[in-house]
Amino acid sequence: MQLGVSVIVCCYNSAERLPQTIKHLALQRVPSHIPWEIIVIDNASTDNTGVIADQEWNKYSKQVKFRVIKQPVAGLSYAREKGIENAQYEYMLFCDDDNWLYNDYISKSYEIMTSDPQIGAVGGCGIFEPEQPAWFEVETHKIAYVNGPQTWAKTEHWVYGAGSVYRKSIFITLRKENWRQITTGRLGNKLISGEDVEICFMIYLLGYKIISDDKLLFKHFVPIKRQNINYILNLHYWQSYTNVLLNSYYPILNHDERQIEKIINGWYWITAKTFLKQKVKCFFVKKPLTFKEKINYHAVLGTFAGLRENRERIIEHHNELHRILASVLNTIK
Template sequence: MEAGVSVIICTYNGAALLPDTLRHLARQNVPPEIPWEVIVIDNASTDQSAAVAASVWENSGNKTPFSLLHQPQPGLTFARELGLAKARYEFVLFCDDDNWLCPDYVKRAYELMMQHPEIGMLGGYGELVFQEKPPHWARNSRLFASGPQALRSGKVKTNVVYGAGSVMRRTAFEALLKAGFRSRLTDRKGASLSSGGDYELCFALALAGNAIWYHDRLIFRHFIPAKRLTREYHERYFRESAQSFSALVPYRFLVNKGSRSLADFHFQYAKTVANYTRKLLPAFIKSLLLPAGLRTSQANELAYISLKAKLGSFRNYRTMLQNFRELLLFKQQFQDQAKSQFLQVNPKVNMLSQSLRISD
């Protein structure tokens, strides 16, 4: 795989957002020795997203190769997969249609991925830009991809970074596919607020032994339109995004908690449910009362809604258990494949292992 950067922008009805995103991308300071390209995936849009993207890039004056692809199957995961199949280069930068990359983003992403071959996924630092003044409870909302993703640059302990502005090593992803990886989430689908596909990719890469990194010098601005600043939007997001837990929780048990068996799964499952349950009553009280006995802020109400939705997702016990079993099998298949490839590349080691088996 040729070293370089393929910038993939997946969009659904993003005609209003794409012009600013593409103009910032066209102003990238990329040295001539770093090959790169831009790929826009129109994911079943019903507006003029494709025409707008093509026109803006043509008029930008940037001569970097530009491709416009159409994915008629709704779902951000399917759009990403099409982009990955068509990308020319080893490093794939997922730029959302509302991300404004700083001028040296592509260059720094390339350099970091070249310097650290252990990185499977690399995340950046998002700065929020609001279309209009946000309510106080939305200014630091965890709903938006923004802020630092670790205490310092380097490996992320949680093994996840948000998808906006993330950079993935394509050969690491292709190794997952060869071992039988399949995504369990569609991620954003049309107007739906389902999510989690970015975390699933990170967890799968980490499960296969890749490092998940964050770097504070990878800076982009995340534009937030007014329609995403309503209470109704936040409520719907918390309820719909919690549906991804049935897929993500088994990954978290395996990757972050070190679970190795079904007994470990049941222990972590019971522990997590108990933890959420313990937090629920205090959150409910905060959602109703202020110290003065009055109605509390919307931030506390939304925190309670979010916690309740997360706890509710654990009703999908059988689905979580099945996903955990499949991930255990996938992990074993990946390890077996890696061992087989190692022996093929190192025939002397293979001969030694065979002789040891014969002597046994």
């Protein structure tokens, strides 16, 4: 792969958010020796996302390749696949449509990735940027909005997708092995997440490092409609649901040699009992739940739904992972 940075902006009905995002890309200070490009993926938008993207970029006199590519299949993972397929350079920077990158983001990303060929993914440091001053509950849970240093990156082997940088060559290898993610990314009101975590897990299992760097700064713009308690509760539900799906990876990461069927089915029955206890408590206890209790309830609900709906998928995907890892690692040897 040619060394350089492909900035991939995945968009679904992003016409209102794109102007500031594109402005911050236009303000990037990139040395002349670093090739880079911008790819906007219009993911089944029903507004004029593609038109706005072109109009905004044309406001700036930048000699940088800029493309808008349509992906009619809805879903963040499909949008990212289209971006990966069309990326010209080895380093792929996923900039969400609400990420405002500091003006040295691209140059620093390039420097970090070229400094060590074993870095498979690097994450940045998001700064919570609410459209209006946040309520107390929102402020105290702003980590859910992509915020702050990713101190867990080296030990837990993942970084969030916003502002993250990956090596395209790794995805080419995985595509040859027909690797498919069990997570899908967000689909409409279903805030299924974890596709970024899953990507990192797979990269780590192939022998690469997953790191974060606090010098990679960006603001994460949060609109008013996402600054409310219901959004936070919904987010906790779907994060718990997603965590269930990622259990196709956890036994491999943790060197757990138990049969995957025993792990998943045992967890399902334990969660079912916990869920029933929560329902009984909510029915008999008349006082309103505290915000923390509501979060716990939604987390249990999401876990139970994830296990009820996906046990067979997780088992099948786990077995497929063993095949892929054996094939790729034997090829490397």
